[in-house]
Every structure is written in C-alpha cells, then in structure tokens.
Amino acid sequence: MKTRFxxxxxxVLCAVPYLTLKLLWLTGSGIGFSDPSxxxxxxxxxxxxxxxxxxxxxxxxxxxxxxxxxxxxxxWAVVFPMWVATGLLVPIAVMAPLSxxxxxxxxxxxxxxxxxxxxxxxxxQGVLLAVAFVFYARARWAPxxxxxxxxxxxxxxxxxxxxxxxxxxxxxxxxxxxNVFALAxxxxxxxxxxxxxxxxPLSVAWLGSGAMFxxxxxxxxxxxxxxxxxxxxxxxxxxxxxxxxxxxxVLGLVLLFLMVERTRSESATTS
Numbered sequence: 523m524k525t526r527f528x529x530x531x532x533x534v535l536c537a538v539p540y541l542t543l544k545l546l547w548l549t550g551s552g553i554g555f556s557d558p559s560x561x562x563x564x565x566x567x568x569x570x571x572x573x574x575x576x577x578x579x580x581x582x583x584x585x586x587x588x589x590x591x592x593x594x595x596x597x598w599a600v601v602f603p604m605w606v607a608t609g610l611l612v613p614i615a616v617m618a619p620l621s622x623x624x625x626x627x628x629x630x631x632x633x634x635x636x637x638x639x640x641x642x643x644x645x646x647q648g649v650l651l652a653v654a655f656v657f658y659a660r661a662r663w664a665p666x667x668x669x670x671x672x673x674x675x676x677x678x679x680x681x682x683x684x685x686x687x688x689x690x691x692x693x694x695x696x697x698x699x700x701n702v703f704a705l706a707x708x709x710x711x712x713x714x715x716x717x718x719x720x721x722x723p724l725s726v727a728w729l730g731s732g733a734m735f736x737x738x739x740x741x742x743x744x745x746x747x748x749x750x751x752x753x754x755x756x757x758x759x760x761x762x763x764x765x766x767x768x769x770x771x772v773l774g775l776v777l778l779f780l781m782v783e784r785t786r787s788e789s790a791t792t793s
C-alpha cells in the first residue's frame with residue numbers, strides 16, 4: 523500500500539507542469555509560444571481545454587490507484603480511462619528519447635523548452651501510472667496474472683473473429699505508420715484469445731490496443747477540429763489514424779471480454 527501511495531502521488535506531481543501550462547494558455551498567457559496569437563484561435567482554445575481536462579482525469583486516475591476507496595469503484599470507471607491514459611503516455615515514454623536525439627520540436631510555434639517539459643512529464647507519468655495500475659490490478663483481479671491455459675468459453679469463436687479483424691487493421695497500421703505498438707497489441711490479443719493467460723500477453727495486448735486507440739483518437743480530434751497541429755496531414759495519414767481508432771477499439775473489446783470472463787470464471791471456481 524505504501525508503494526502504491528508513493529508511485530501514485532509521484533504520477534500526480536508529474537502531471538502538474540503540463541496542467542499548469544494549459545491553464546496559463548487558457549487564461550491568456552503566451553508563455554512557450556513563438557507566436558502567441560495561435561493560442562487565441564478557437565480550435566486551439568478548445569484543444570487546450572480538452573487536453574487540460576484529460577490531464578485532470580489522469581490525476582484523478584492516479585488517486586484512484588493510490589487509495590483504498592479506488593478498489594470499490596466500478597471496474598469500467600477505472601479500466602477505460604487507464605487504458606486510454608497508458609495508451610497515450612507509454613508510447614511517449616518510449617518515443618520521447620528518440621525524438622530528442624532526432625531534434626524534434628526544434629521548429630514551429632512552440633518553443634523547444636516546452637517539449638522538454640511536457641514530454642519528460644508525460645514519460646514519467648506514463649511509466650508511474652502503468653506501474654501503479656499493475657499493483658492495483660494484481661490486488662483486484664489477481665486471476666488475470668496467473669500464467670497458464672484457460673479453457674474455451676462460449677464466446678471463444680467470436681473473440682477470435684474479432685481478434686483477426688482487429689489484427690488486420692493493426693498490421694495495416696504497422697506497415698503504413700511503422701507502429702510497433704499496433705503489431706504488439708495484435709499479437710497479445712491473438713495469444714489471449716486462444717486461451718493463454720498471464721501478465722506477459724496481457725500487458726502487451728493492453729498497451730498495444732490502448733496505444734492504437736489513444737493515439738489514433740488524439741490525431742482524429744486534432745484533424746477534425748481543424749487545429750494548426752493538423753497542417754500538412756495527408757489523406758493517407760488521416761485514414762491511418764482512423765484505422766488506429768477502429769483497430770484499437772476492436773482489440774480492446776476482445777481484451778474486455780477476456781478480462782470479464784476470466785475473472786468471473788475464477789470467482790465462480792473459488793466460491
């Protein structure tokens with residue numbers, strides 16, 4: 523419990539710099555922008571409001587994972603925001619060092635130091651939330667982490683059909699976008715759908731499907747909102763982001779079926 527407390531509040535602290543910047547931008551400050559007028563565009567105001575709310579949700583999720591009252595919340599209220607949060611933040615933790623080496627963020631309306639503050643915070647927050655969730659999930663849904671072979675369920679055939687559909691979209695995304703997370707998510711869900719259990723395939727399926735959905739949804743919001751961040755996005759890129767959302771949704775649904783069935787069957791066995 524003490525470990526969860528430390529990790530959870532460390533994740534909260536990592537969210538503060540980004541939330542502070544968002545609040546400053548929403549209240550008229552141009553700090554960190556070479557051209558502050560960009561911040562006054564309606565699409566950017568809306569985008570900053572949405573992302574500030576998302577960061578606030580991440581803080582609430584960290585508190586849920588930290589305190590004992592979080593164990594009493596409905597599973598969906600924890601699982602969905604956590605799936606999206608880790609899907610957005612963990613890829614950033616992986617890609618941020620590579621982007622820094624490649625000099626990403628050296629041009630554009632946002633000053634380079636903002637990228638350093640934001641992405642270092644995102645990276646730490648993603649890792650800490652993932653670790654905190656593992657502690658939480660092992661305490662609440664221990665059967666999911668037991669390695670072995672699970673007997674077939676009545677929905678096994680449907681799960682495999684959906685897993686195959688999601689995998690086709692994931693492979694297409696991986697080819698077009700060089701998205702390793704999409705491919706990993708497809709592999710993880712395929713392994714789980716065929717009866718395997720354990721933290722390895724579960725973690726890969728969780729992060730991969732969440733990354734597809736979260737990153738794709740973010741890009742679609744940016745594109746459909748007509749924000750300056752969508753400038754230069756091609757039609758192919760737009761369809762690729764849509765495929766991420768659809769593929770991540772399908773793989774996520776299979777993962778949800780599996781988690782519900784396996785925790786319930788274990789509860790029925792032990793009762």
